[in-house]
Amino acid sequence: MMKLPDPMQKVVDELSELPSIGPRQAIRLAFYLINEGPDHLRNLGGAIEGLATMKVCARCYFIHENEDDLCDICANPARNAKIIMAVEKETDLLSLENTKRYTGRYFIVGPVPKTGFLEPWQKARLTALAAFVKEELGGQADEIILAFNPTSLGDFQASLLMKELSPLAKRVSRLGRGLPTGGEIEFSDDETLGASLERRS
């Protein structure tokens, strides 16, 4: 491969390390950025450095920019601290929060490795959650919701977390399965339709 100039190779290396960006896309992005010119480079570079002002919540691990250790949701006394929804990632939290139908708190587990062994930082998060439940909720939350995808991987993640979290709550639940609103019976797959029969309400 023809050697790229150092400043460009550096950016290609950095971009290649980001999730879902491959080395070829990184090269194309770097060429694109160079052609955009210095003003745009300063805007993008400065914006990325500006993310350093963001903080990660000490309780649920969502992001925030207030002065405290806690995010806006965890710091909000109107949100029920005794109901905790465990999610895989921040974007899942955003989607659930957008429903405006949930008034409890969250807990971001991070992507559970397919090996089934949690990463050390994930174990640290679970330890901190257990300490919070013990100290602030008297030993048990009212409910922990395992909000993982309704897929075989999601089922696997949920069963793994079930072991860790079931001692911490009076009830552990998962998101309901059934027909997606707006969907049609005729075009639903067997699994979805079967679940909707078994869990009819």
Next chain:
Amino acid sequence: MMKLPDPMQKVVDELSELPSIGPRQAIRLAFYLINEGPDHLRNLGGAIEGLATMKVCARCYFIHENEDDLCDICANPARNAKIIMAVEKETDLLSLENTKRYTGRYFIVGPVPKTGFLEPWQKARLTALAAFVKEELGGQADEIILAFNPTSLGDFQASLLMKELSPLAKRVSRLGRGLPTGGEIEFSDDETLGASLERRS
């Protein structure tokens, strides 16, 4: 949609504008970056700002970092200035250069719009090329190679450029169709690409 903090929204907006990155991927990347922490943010942001030291060649429009207006290829007296290969994009140039079978110069046209109307900056590049051919090559290059993808879009681009460039060269050629039709230059192996250089027609 739940409102994102300003520093994060700014990065999401900037990333969404990049080619091949959609709004959802931009949000996921921003969350990833925040979780990576300040050191990583400074590295990536600084690297992107560092691209401002890169220059675009005044003759072929490839990138370089030397003091002059010309890139390393255009400044190299061993490269035949009378043979000019027109390419769509920098990554095509990289792939062709990697064959080590080409000793002429390049000319980056940029992506030709499907409308068939060249952008003003593309017309400016062609005007500059015509001036160079007139002043430095006595009115005609020995050969201009239209190195566009062997696809219907590439054929269209080549026919469009043929009109513009045929007065500027004794011979206008395209890469040999040793290339698998329907494939792309960027993804071809060196041997196939080298053969297409030798058998250009």
